[in-house]
Amino acid sequence: MTLNKTILKSVSLFKKAKEYFPGGVNSPVRAFKAVEGSPLFIRKGKGSFIWDEDNNKYIDFCCSYGPLILGHSNTKVYSSIKKATRNGTSFGAPTSLENELGNLILSNNPFIEKIRFVNSGTEAVMSGIRLARGYTGKNKIIKFEGCYHGHVDSLLVKSGSGLATLGESSSAGVTNGIVEDTIVLPLNNTEALRKCIEENKNDLACIIIEPIPANNGLLLQDKKFLFELRKLSSENNILLFFDEVISGFRVKFNGAAELYNIKPDIIAYGKIIGGGLPVGAYGAKKEIMSFISPEGPVYQAGTLSGNPAAMSAGIAQLKECLRPGFYEDQEIRTKFFVEKINSFAKSKSYNFELITIGSIFWISFNKEKTIKRADEVNSDMNMFKSLFWALIDEGVYIGPSGYEVGFISQSHTKKILNKAVKKFCRALDKIYN
Ligand SMILES: *Cc1c(COP(=O)(O)O)cnc(C)c1O
Numbered sequence: 001m002t003l004n005k006t007i008l009k010s011v012s013l014f015k016k017a018k019e020y021f022p023g024g025v026n027s028p029v030r031a032f033k034a035v036e037g038s039p040l041f042i043r044k045g046k047g048s049f050i051w052d053e054d055n056n057k058y059i060d061f062c063c064s065y066g067p068l069i070l071g072h073s074n075t076k077v078y079s080s081i082k083k084a085t086r087n088g089t090s091f092g093a094p095t096s097l098e099n100e101l102g103n104l105i106l107s108n109n110p111f112i113e114k115i116r117f118v119n120s121g122t123e124a125v126m127s128g129i130r131l132a133r134g135y136t137g138k139n140k141i142i143k144f145e146g147c148y149h150g151h152v153d154s155l156l157v158k159s160g161s162g163l164a165t166l167g168e169s170s171s172a173g174v175t176n177g178i179v180e181d182t183i184v185l186p187l188n189n190t191e192a193l194r195k196c197i198e199e200n201k202n203d204l205a206c207i208i209i210e211p212i213p214a215n216n217g218l219l220l221q222d223k224k225f226l227f228e229l230r231k232l233s234s235e236n237n238i239l240l241f242f243d244e245v246i247s248g249f250r251v252k253f254n255g256a257a258e259l260y261n262i263k264p265d266i267i268a269y270g271k272i273i274g275g276g277l278p279v280g281a282y283g284a285k286k287e288i289m290s291f292i293s294p295e296g297p298v299y300q301a302g303t304l305s306g307n308p309a310a311m312s313a314g315i316a317q318l319k320e321c322l323r324p325g326f327y328e329d330q331e332i333r334t335k336f337f338v339e340k341i342n343s344f345a346k347s348k349s350y351n352f353e354l355i356t357i358g359s360i361f362w363i364s365f366n367k368e369k370t371i372k373r374a375d376e377v378n379s380d381m382n383m384f385k386s387l388f389w390a391l392i393d394e395g396v397y398i399g400p401s402g403y404e405v406g407f408i409s410q411s412h413t414k415k416i417l418n419k420a421v422k423k424f425c426r427a428l429d430k431i432y433n
Helices: 008-020 075-085 096-106 121-136 190-200 223-235 255-260 308-321 326-347 381-394 414-432
Strands: 042-046 049-052 057-060 114-118 140-144 182-185 204-209 239-243 266-269 280-284 353-357 360-364
Touching (some): 057 414, 075 308, 096 114, 096 280, 096 308, 114 121, 121 140, 121 204, 121 239, 121 266, 121 280, 140 190, 182 190, 190 204, 204 223, 223 255, 239 255, 255 266, 308 326, 326 353, 326 414, 381 414
Parallel strands (some): 140 182, 140 204, 204 239
Antiparallel strands (some): 042 049, 114 280, 266 280, 353 360
16 A cells, blocks of 8 residues: 555554554554554544544544544543542442443333443453353353454354354463353354254353444344344243443444344443443343342452443433434434445445444445345455555544444534545545546
């Protein structure tokens, strides 16, 4: 790639960072491996814009991979954090802010009765799995190929081709003993699910799914499959676990559960819930949550869990999300953006499409059909790489991998989106010509 802009400061910071951190980063996707070249070091963000260390300005559709539904450095979130942290950042003792965020969520959420705050999505999922096993007294879990649930040991499993395969770890350092109770199934396949439940029904603690799988492209599931998933879990006394770390507070306040009107047994949240600070949470009905320590036998704790800084950020952000029309407006602007780009690509017969739900979109080079399973993603990642750098040149920032989705925030106004559409279309012309 030949860039028309200078990113020399980022390049030199990355060189230094490689001396300090494995791969120069503290989370792998940031290293730009999939698109090659040096990651951009970000100096600041405001609204829908970010600036890198060389002072290049971008319209940002990464939004920190989802948490920033109000955009960068939102005034309300920022003042809330400032006000709370004046009195200290953590006490290791309860604070009223935990009650406030707990009440804000629970009084608006018909799917869970109690919640526990943790510090990340990974932690929320990990604790929820432990709860499912502790509550049911059973060991096995089902997960779906292409769903990401954080770097939880027992969920770092890949599947071979075909139907149900027994877990084989996809990370060094995760022993086969840890993943032997994890069964991996293909998404959107009721038959495979039914067969697997039939064979394992007395051993299954839970079935975990991203109801809107958004970590391997955007693999929108048939509602029929999700309803069947609910039905089969109930009939066989298996807990249904929705990982709503991305979809929660994103597609609706209560995520995919509200969108599809399906009541899971356990839900994990993350990302948006913390207003840009590290927060995760898991919730369920009272009876299930009573198994969590100190009420019950399932141990789970956290020195910084529910700290005032994080709680105050979450409170400010979720209050905005609760304003009437918030999600409708998000969706209207997203549709506007997506449809303009899609009709341009169609008019030029480019093999390209943006797939969307709520305020999430995914860049798909699989124009022929809607993709619902991980093994159907045959996107041309070379095309993605070219598009990525063409967009950088135009001043548009997206996640540096073709498997990542993009996010639209409240601060992406129609005017800004219109500008972004033009940039996107120019970038498409560049890579297709
Ligand atoms: C991001 C994500 C996680 C992990 O959350 P972290 O805060 O990165 O640990 C888990 N599940 C899903 C669906 C996610 O998108």
